[in-house]
Amino acid sequence: MSFLQALRRPRLSNACWRIRTLHSSQSRFTPSAGDAVKKGEASPVEAETSAPQTLSSCVAGTPLEGVNWLKNQAPVQALPDEDYPPWLWKVLEPREFDDPEKAEKYRLRQINRKHIREKNYMSTQ
Amino acid sequence: MSKQQAVAQVVRILIPAGKAAPTPPVGPVLGARGVKSMDFCREFNARTAHIEPGMPTPTLITVQPDRTFSFVIKTPPTSYFLKKAAGIEKGTGKPGHGVAGTVSLKHIYEIAKIKARDDNVKHLRLEAIARTIVGTAKTLGVQVVP
Numbered sequence: 001m002s003f004l005q006a007l008r009r010p011r012l013s014n015a016c017w018r019i020r021t022l023h024s025s026q027s028r029f030t031p032s033a034g035d036a037v038k039k040g041e042a043s044p045v046e047a048e049t050s051a052p053q054t055l056s057s058c059v060a061g062t063p064l065e066g067v068n069w070l071k072n073q074a075p076v077q078a079l080p081d082e083d084y085p086p087w088l089w090k091v092l093e094p095r096e097f098d099d100p101e102k103a104e105k106y107r108l109r110q111i112n113r114k115h116i117r118e119k120n121y122m123s124t125q
Numbered sequence: 126m127s128k129q130q131a132v133a134q135v136v137r138i139l140i141p142a143g144k145a146a147p148t149p150p151v152g153p154v155l156g157a158r159g160v161k162s163m164d165f166c167r168e169f170n171a172r173t174a175h176i177e178p179g180m181p182t183p184t185l186i187t188v189q190p191d192r193t194f195s196f197v198i199k200t201p202p203t204s205y206f207l208k209k210a211a212g213i214e215k216g217t218g219k220p221g222h223g224v225a226g227t228v229s230l231k232h233i234y235e236i237a238k239i240k241a242r243d244d245n246v247k248h249l250r251l252e253a254i255a256r257t258i259v260g261t262a263k264t265l266g267v268q269v270v271p
Contacts, residue, residue: 003191004196023162029147035178035224055271056229056231056271057229057270057271058229058230058232064210064229064231064232064235065209065210065212065232066207066208066209066210066211066232066236067232067235067239068177069176069177069180069200069201069206069239070175070176071174071175071178072176073177076235077231078231079231084231084234084235085234085251085252087255088230088231088233088234088252088255089229089271091233091255091256091259092230092269092271093254094261095256100146106187107211116269
């Protein structure tokens with residue numbers, strides 16, 4: 001397949017915008033900086049959906065359970081949203097590719113794997 | 126038949142950190158392969174001294190034909206971390222149907238940082254590791270909330 005053929009395909013960025021608008025219709029949570037340490041559930045707060053920053057429901061300072069695995073480790077606390085890398089907020093969404101050839105490779109690999117799984121299942125029937 | 130060649134045997138087992146004892150399940154598994162379980166337990170407990178006691182630690186024990194052994198220690202299972210973070214004992218019996226617990230993206234980030242210490246994921250970006258953990262959460266029935 002040629003590079004030009006790949007360029008002519010519909011841009012993945014359209015799909016990304018569609019996903020973004022889906023998310024904006026749901027309620028968003030704001031972090032309140034400098035919050036006192038809260039035990040138990042963090043209280044969600046409605047925020048304007050036009051904010052460019054992605055927001056987390058986990059307020060800064062909430063103790064994170066289950067992450068202490070070293071002996072005598074101080075309880076891990078949630079940091080403010082800015083301290084986390086930007087890719088973290090996109091981890092729940094499907095992967096986006098800048099390179100159309102990489103996107104095609106990923107898409108084909110998914111299709112091939114699905115086909116293999118179906119074929120294996122059918123061979124047991 | 127060709128001449129019998131002695132082969133190294135591999136044992137995969139989940140042992141609570143710092144609490145290896147000659148009793149089952151560790152004892153019989155090693156004893157069957159000719160390894161002195163007391164030696165193994167002493168060495169294992171020494172190597173897992175920095176880990177919170179009781180944490181299930183997957184170990185891969187290689188027993189040579191001359192009964193010497195070496196073992197590799199890995200980070201606790203992802204499902205264990207997720208269940209603790211969500212506060213549940215067991216995952217759902219029907220993955221994809223129903224939610225057993227909820228976990229935040231910040232939990233996922235912290236768990237990914239721990240799992241990144243494993244040798245088999247050293248070549249992956251932290252983002253890729255985080256995505257695999259989200260996949261594990263999906264099979265557990267643990268919902269990941271931003």
